[in-house]
Amino acid sequence: MAELLLELLSEEIPARMQARAAEDLKRLVGDGLKAVGLEFGEARAFATPRRLALVVEGLPVARADVSEEKRGPRVGAPDAAIQGFLKSAGLASLDQAEKRESGKGEFWFAVIRKKGGPTAEALPAVIDAAIKTLPWPKSMKWGSGTMQWVRPLQSVIALFDGKVLAGEVAPGGQMAPIRFGDTTRGHRFLGHGEIKVASFADYTAKLRDAHVVLDPAERRKIILDGARRLCREAQVALKEDEALLDEVAGLVEWPVPLLGTIDAQFMDVPPEVLIVSMKTHQRYFATTKSDGALADRFVVVANNVARDGGKTIVDGNERVLRARLSDAKFFWDQDRKVRLEERLPALRDIVFHAKLGTQADRVQRVAALATALADYVPGSDKVPIMMAAELCKADLVTGMVGEFPELQGVMGRYYALAEKLPPAVAEAIGDHYAPAGPGDRCPSAPVSIAVALADKLDALVSFWSIGEKPTGSRDPYALRRAALGVIRIIVENKLRLPLGKFVKEDDLLAFFADRLKVQMREQGVRHDVVDAVFAVGHEDDLVRLLARVEALQSFLGTDAGRNLLVAHGRAANIVRAEEKKEKGLGAKLAGTPDPALLEQAEEKSVATALAAVEQAVKPALEREDFSGAMQAFAGLRAPIDAFFDKVTVNVLDKPELRLNRLKLLNQIRATMDAVADFSRIEG
Numbered sequence: 001m002a003e004l005l006l007e008l009l010s011e012e013i014p015a016r017m018q019a020r021a022a023e024d025l026k027r028l029v030g031d032g033l034k035a036v037g038l039e040f041g042e043a044r045a046f047a048t049p050r051r052l053a054l055v056v057e058g059l060p061v062a063r064a065d066v067s068e069e070k071r072g073p074r075v076g077a078p079d080a081a082i083q084g085f086l087k088s089a090g091l092a093s094l095d096q097a098e099k100r101e102s103g104k105g106e107f108w109f110a111v112i113r114k115k116g117g118p119t120a121e122a123l124p125a126v127i128d129a130a131i132k133t134l135p136w137p138k139s140m141k142w143g144s145g146t147m148q149w150v151r152p153l154q155s156v157i158a159l160f161d162g163k164v165l166a167g168e169v170a171p172g173g174q175m176a177p178i179r180f181g182d183t184t185r186g187h188r189f190l191g192h193g194e195i196k197v198a199s200f201a202d203y204t205a206k207l208r209d210a211h212v213v214l215d216p217a218e219r220r221k222i223i224l225d226g227a228r229r230l231c232r233e234a235q236v237a238l239k240e241d242e243a244l245l246d247e248v249a250g251l252v253e254w255p256v257p258l259l260g261t262i263d264a265q266f267m268d269v270p271p272e273v274l275i276v277s278m279k280t281h282q283r284y285f286a287t288t289k290s291d292g293a294l295a296d297r298f299v300v301v302a303n304n305v306a307r308d309g310g311k312t313i314v315d316g317n318e319r320v321l322r323a324r325l326s327d328a329k330f331f332w333d334q335d336r337k338v339r340l341e342e343r344l345p346a347l348r349d350i351v352f353h354a355k356l357g358t359q360a361d362r363v364q365r366v367a368a369l370a371t372a373l374a375d376y377v378p379g380s381d382k383v384p385i386m387m388a389a390e391l392c393k394a395d396l397v398t399g400m401v402g403e404f405p406e407l408q409g410v411m412g413r414y415y416a417l418a419e420k421l422p423p424a425v426a427e428a429i430g431d432h433y434a435p436a437g438p439g440d441r442c443p444s445a446p447v448s449i450a451v452a453l454a455d456k457l458d459a460l461v462s463f464w465s466i467g468e469k470p471t472g473s474r475d476p477y478a479l480r481r482a483a484l485g486v487i488r489i490i491v492e493n494k495l496r497l498p499l500g501k502f503v504k505e506d507d508l509l510a511f512f513a514d515r516l517k518v519q520m521r522e523q524g525v526r527h528d529v530v531d532a533v534f535a536v537g538h539e540d541d542l543v544r545l546l547a548r549v550e551a552l553q554s555f556l557g558t559d560a561g562r563n564l565l566v567a568h569g570r571a572a573n574i575v576r577a578e579e580k581k582e583k584g585l586g587a588k589l590a591g592t593p594d595p596a597l598l599e600q601a602e603e604k605s606v607a608t609a610l611a612a613v614e615q616a617v618k619p620a621l622e623r624e625d626f627s628g629a630m631q632a633f634a635g636l637r638a639p640i641d642a643f644f645d646k647v648t649v650n651v652l653d654k655p656e657l658r659l660n661r662l663k664l665l666n667q668i669r670a671t672m673d674a675v676a677d678f679s680r681i682e683g
Contacts, residue, residue, distance in 0.1 A: 001041070002119070002161035004029075004056040005200050006127060009184055011050070011151035015250025017137060018047035019216065021150070024134055025052050032126035037063055038119060046214045048253045050188065053214060055200040061161060063116040072108035075099055085110070120160050124167025124180065127158055131169055145171030156180050162198050186210020187253050189304055211254040211305070219249040226257035227285055227299045234259055236287040236295040241279065248283050252303035258310040260284075260318050262296045266325040272410050273328050273400065280404070281324050282317070331399035335411070336418050340394040347393055355466045359393050362458065366392065369502070370454035376497045380446040388428035388451045391416065395429075409433045428452075435485050442492045453489050456482040457502055464508045483515040490542050500540035509540065516542065520549065528682045529553045535677035544624055551626035552676050560634040567640040568678040571665040574649055578662055588659060589666040597660040602646045605639040610667055617674065629675055640668065 006029065013021065022045035030043055033056070041058025072085035082094065089110035091097055097108045132147065142152040147170070158165040158180035168177040183194045184203070190211035197203040204214050213219045223245060224238075231238045249255070266274065271286075271294035278284035278298055285299040300317045302310060347360040356362070367389035374380040395401050395412035413430030417423070424447040431448040432455045434440055443452045459482050463469070470479050490497055503509055517530050533539075533549045555561040579585045598604045616632035649661045672678050 001058045002061050003159075003200060004040075004054075004059055004123065005157060005159040005197070005203060006054040006056075007155075007157035007184055007203070008052045008131065008153060009050060009155045009157075010052075010149070010153045013047070013049060013052070013150055013250075015049070015247045017150060018049075018052075018250045019246075021134065021136065022047040022052055022054075025054050025130060028130035028133060029054060029056065029126060032130055033059070036122045036126065037114070037116075038122065047216060047250070048212060048214060048219075049251060050253065051184070053203075059160070060119055062118055063122065065113065065116045067111055067113040070110045070112060071102075072097065072110060075106040075108060082108070120163070120165055123160055124158070124165050127156075127165070127180075128167060128169055131156075143171065143175045144173035145175040146173050147171040153178060155184065157182060157184055157197065157203070159197070159199070186212050187303075190254060213254060216249050219252065219255050220245055223248060223252075223255045223257055223301050226255070227301075230257055230259040230299060231287055231297070234287075234297055236289060236297050238299065239275070239286040239288050241285065244279055244283065244285065248301050251283065252301055254303060254305065256302040256305060256310065258300050258302055258314050258317075260298050260300055260314045260321070262298060262325070263318075263322055264296065266322075266329055267294075267296055269325065269329050269332050270411070270414050272407060273332065273404065274325065276404050276406060277324050277328050278321065280406075282321060284317070284321070327403065328400070331403060335398040335400050335415060338398075339419055340391045340412065340415055340421075343394040343397050344390070346397040350396060353462075353466075353468075356462050359396060362462075363390060363393050365458050365462070366451070366454045369458055370450045373450045373453050373457075373497070373502070374446075376495055377446050377450050377493075380450055384422055384425050384428070384447045385450045387421070388425040388432070388447055389454060391421075391425070392429050392432045392451055392455065424448075435488055437481070438484075442488050444493060449489055449493055449495070453486060453497075456486045456489075460486070460508060460511075461503060461505075464505050469507075469511075479511075480515065483512055484519065487512065487516055487519060487542060491546060494543050496541060496543060498540050499542065503540075512542075516545075520546075525549060526553060526556075528680055529556065529676075532676040532678060532680040535680055536673070536675070547624060548626045548676070551630050554627065555630035555633070556681065558634075560637050561630070563637050563641070564633055564672075565678060565681055567637065567644070568669065568672050570644060571640070571668040572679055575662060575666050575669060578650070585662070589663050591663065592667060593660045593663040597657055598664075599657065600647055602639070602642045603661060603664060606636075606643045606664055606668070609636050609639040610664075610671055614671055617671070621675070626675070633672060633675075636668070 006025075008025075026043050026045040030040070033040055038059060040056050043054065043056045046053040070085075070089050072089070073081040085091075085108060086093065086097075089097070089112060091110055094108065097110050099106055100109050131149075131153075134149075136148075136150045139148040139150055140152075141148055147153075153169065153171070156169055156178055158167060159182055164182050165180050168179045170177045182198070183196050184207070185191055185193070186195055186207060187210055192210070195206045195210055197206055207214055213222065224240075227238050262274065274294060275286045278286055282300070287295040287297045287299065289295045298321070300314070302313050304313065306313050344360065344363070347363060348358050350359040351357075352359050352362045367386055370385050370389040371382050374382045374385050392409070392412060395408055395415060398411060398415070400411045401408045409430055409432055413426045416426035416429050424445060427445055428443075428447040428451045431443040431445075432451045434448075434452055435442045443449050459477065460479055463477050463479060468477060489495070490499075499512060500509065503512070513534055517527070517534070520530050521527050529549060529552050533545060533552060539545045539548075556565065575589065579589075593607060595607065598607055613632050613636055617629045620626070620629040620632060643664075647661065649658065649665065651658045651661070669678075
């Protein structure tokens with residue numbers, strides 16, 4: 001077995017594209033190998049800012065001869081079908097095909113034999129196809145070439161079993177082809193000339209000597225371990241950020257973490273501003289003090305080994321950061337000179353959506369909705385709710401949010417506090433986008449709850465009204481996230497909110513139901529239990545609905561619940577079967593059975609038990625004691641078991657008795673289905 005080593009050296013590949021490109025290269029080469037009949041062991045792909053690399057192990061040195069059969073048309077088929085078969089099988093005439101009896105008639109078969117040969121002869125075409133079909137979010141042409149790739153391609157290593165493959169990649173146009181070779185280059189600044197390699201082990205070792213760490217996971221570890229060590233020595237804590245760590249690992253081939261200092265003049269700027277500025281513009285990691293407050297140190301990851309231990313690099317980065325933070329401090333100081341209320345007229349110049357008006361129009365809708373929602377938020381006060389709703393979008397026209405859009409809401413809170421507005425109003429402005437995702441905290445203060453709910457409900461109802469609904473592949477206005485946010489706010493704060501009062505469209509209520517089902521399933525609730533409760537319908541109180549689901553799942557975990565589910569299934573199946581046989585039977589089964597026609601003790605016991613259950617269940621449901629309602633059903637188990645053991649339902653010679661007993665079974669089904677549709681529950 002032999003090894004295939006492939007490296008594509010280019011100009012710098014954007015960090016966000018590297019991981020996907022490495023996986024795509026592995027997939028495309030792997031698929032290509034299988035297509036030419038080559039099985040292999042393990043394939044591993046790697047990426048650095050300047051290269052994609054792939055090693056495939058366990059490839060045979062030579063391909064075995066293979067044969068495959070292709071069935072053609074029936075003997076005697078029209079000539080067009082015969083000619084199509086011959087062409088697809090690569091045959092000149094039917095003399096090269098075979099007649100075979102297949103059990104369904106006589107058919108033509110072609111036996112296609114493919115000669116094997118050296119694996120090295122098949123690999124160049126596989127590699128060339130993979131390189132040229134590698135998908136990139138953005139690509140370019142360079143020179144006079146016609147080939148599109150993420151950045152100009154410089155060289156290709158293609159080694160099989162230690163030998164260079166005979167092949168090339170042609171960029172097209174007037175550009176010379178890039179021939180497969182066995183040489184690469186190390187670090188752009190720390191490497192020295194070309195490196196000749198003979199195998200993957202040799203390749204990785206020589207790259208390391210040339211200051212290139214090939215594995216992104218190893219670069220991440222070097223960055224994280226080094227940053228943590230520097231922070232410990234400076235008695236601060238690293239503010240870890242997985243997304244930033246991934247990006248920085250894709251920006252350096254030889255990571256060297258260094259610690260810098262933020263000028264004291266900027267430490268009165270809100271910490272979120274400093275963190276976003278450092279991350280977005282400079283790719284720096286922030287640090288915190290022991291109390292969690294932002295510290296005046298930052299971690300920068302260099303792609304170089306400095307002779308002075310990094311002092312010059314740190315000084316340069318501190319100088320650049322001062323310029324960046326000077327802009328941020330300017331916005332911070334200037335924005336506070338204008339009150340949020342004074343900024344509201346400017347919202348008329350910002351279009352929210354062509355069919356939904358401006359941000360000013362939206363603020364009016366949100367304010368009206370928030371005050372209406374206040375009636376369902378315990379401890380709420382409509383005056384601060386109205387104020388917070390009217391001001392929640394005012395920071396969109398500040399200089400800071402113009403520079404850092406991700407700080408909208410956050411800056412509104414700071415500006416409100418600076419104006420000495422009520423703290424509840426400021427917090428509601430800061431919270432009104434929350435929760436922004438499953439890991440984000442949920443508003444819990446009354447004013448914050450009302451405004452955050454109003455913001456999300458307005459988005460959902462408004463976009464629904466103009467037909468902008470999410471599809472399987474598109475959700476440009478993040479309406480799924482908005483619906484999940486509404487659900488979390490209601491459920492986590494136990495709000496008794498009738499959604500139907502604020503959401504009139506049935507399909508939007510169904511959308512909420514689908515989002516809730518997804519959330520509950522992710523929390524371990526059985527999907528069939530969720531479906532059973534939702535099937536009852538006419539429920540827009542999410543807290544009450546969830547209580548019903550929890551009670552049902554708990555009941556089904558008991559012996560009584562499991563046995564009663566079986567009894568319900570038997571009763572429902574008998575009724576359904578008879579309804580299919582006899583047209584119009586369903587209408588006759590409505591109502592309660594005639595007590596005078598109850599002959600056997602077992603059917604009388606079921607009727608008595610059902611009456612007792614109905615008397616217990618109805619008030620239990622009214623006081624939302626769903627566990628009590630479920631437990632009331634437990635009293636049905638013994639009578640129903642005895643009924644099925646002793647009573648014959650289909651008494652064909654006594655139609656009135658048969659109908660009465662079917663009514664009794666239908667009553668069992670109807671009584672239980674008042675709580676949940678038990679037919680949807682899997683046994």
